Amino acid sequence: GESVGLHLPTLSVQEGDNSIINCAYSNSASDYFIWYKQESGKGPQFIIDIRSNMDKRQGQRVTVLLNKTVKHLSLQIAATQPGDSAVYFCAENAGGGSNYKLTFGKGTLLTVNP
Amino acid sequence: ETGVTQTPRHLVMGMTNKKSLKCEQHLGHNAMYWYKQSAKKPLELMFVYNFKEQTENNSVPSRFSPECPNSSHLFLHLHTLQPEDSALYLCASSQPRLAGETGELFFGEGSRLTVL
Numbered sequence: 001g002e003s004v005g006l007h008l009p010t011l012s013v014q015e016g017d018n019s020i021i022n023c024a025y026s027n028s029a030s031d032y033f034i035w036y037k038q039e040s041g042k043g044p045q046f047i048i049d050i051r052s053n054m055d056k057r058q059g060q061r062v063t064v065l066l067n068k069t070v071k072h073l074s075l076q077i078a079a080t081q082p083g084d085s086a087v088y089f090c091a092e093n094a095g096g097g098s099n100y101k102l103t104f105g106k107g108t109l110l111t112v113n114p
Numbered sequence: 115e116t117g118v119t120q121t122p123r124h125l126v127m128g129m130t131n132k133k134s135l136k137c138e139q140h141l142g143h144n145a146m147y148w149y150k151q152s153a154k155k156p157l158e159l160m161f162v163y164n165f166k167e168q169t170e171n172n173s174v175p176s177r178f179s180p181e182c183p184n185s186s187h188l189f190l191h192l193h194t195l196q197p198e199d200s201a202l203y204l205c206a207s208s209q210p211r212l213a214g215e216t217g218e219l220f221f222g223e224g225s226r227l228t229v230l
Contacts, residue, residue, distance in 0.1 A: 032216045043116065043204055043221030044157070051216055089157070093216075099145050099164055100208055100219055104157040 012111045019077040021108045023090035026071055030092035034102065035064060035075045039086045047075070047088075077110075085112045117141040118222035120205050126228045129195060135225045137188040137205030144210055146188040147219060148180060151202040163188060164210065195229045202226050 013019050025033070032051045036044035050057045050064045050073075057064050063076040073090050087109050091102040118139045127133050139146065148160040162170035163182040177199075179191040188205055206219040 031214075034216075034218060041223070043118070043206075043223045044219075045116070045221070046218040049216045049218065091157075099147075099162050099169060100211055100217060101162075101170070102157075102159070102219065106156050 010109045012113060013080050015080060015082060015112055015114050017080055019080045019110060021075045021088050023073040023105055024071060025073060025092050027092055027094050030094040032093050033066065033073050034091045036089045036091060037086045038089065044089060080112050082112045082114055085110055116220050116222065118205055118207055118220050120222035120225050122225060124226045126230065128230050132193045134192065135190040135203055137222055139186055139207040141207055141220060143207035144185045145208045146182060147206040148190055149204040149206060151204055197229050200227055200229045
């Protein structure tokens with residue numbers, strides 16, 4: 001079946017470095033993709049999304065890249081801060097009609113060392 | 115504060131108990147969702163309600179019974195659960211999706227359920 005998965009379960013970086021979190025997807029019908037951040041004891045929080053007809057989108061300190069050729073998605077965090085420590089999930093939306101039908105990956109734990 | 119409030123935050127129950135999880139959203143959304151988050155597994159969609167009508171049941175066992183009395187409230191009634199049902203249950207809400215538009219689900223902080 002179709003799935004969304006993450007290449008690395010954990011990522012440890014130094015404060016100030018850039019972080020790159022990767023995600024592979026297999027559903028070519030997905031029309032957009034979302035990155036969520038989940039801090040300990042909290043629910044997932046939206047970071048950024050990208051439509052399937054785009055290959056790059058930038059937000060504040062974050063950039064999402066989409067490579068449809070290899071079905072790969074990445075989240076880049078610039079100048080990573082301790083507050084960025086969390087689990088990051090990618091999700092794809094396929095169908096759902098007037099609702100969102102998000103399929104989530106397992107998540108990558110990002111640890112930022114001071 | 116995401117505008118989606120879940121209670122209780124923690125719940126411990128025996129396999130023969132009946133309990134309920136509650137979700138309330140203050141965002142004026144019309145769609146509400148239940149997700150299950152187990153350790154080392156992706157978030158799993160359980161149910162979707164749109165304008166109080168159930169539009170998605172992702173093959174969830176009948177020991178989980180959702181209820182959506184209005185667009186702002188969503189319940190998950192629990193009965194005769196199994197230890198493997200222990201997980202974080204997340205509620206989310208959203209606006210109806212317009213064709214071709216992106217958007218997001220707004221999640222609550224979850225109800226941590228432990229089944230003994």
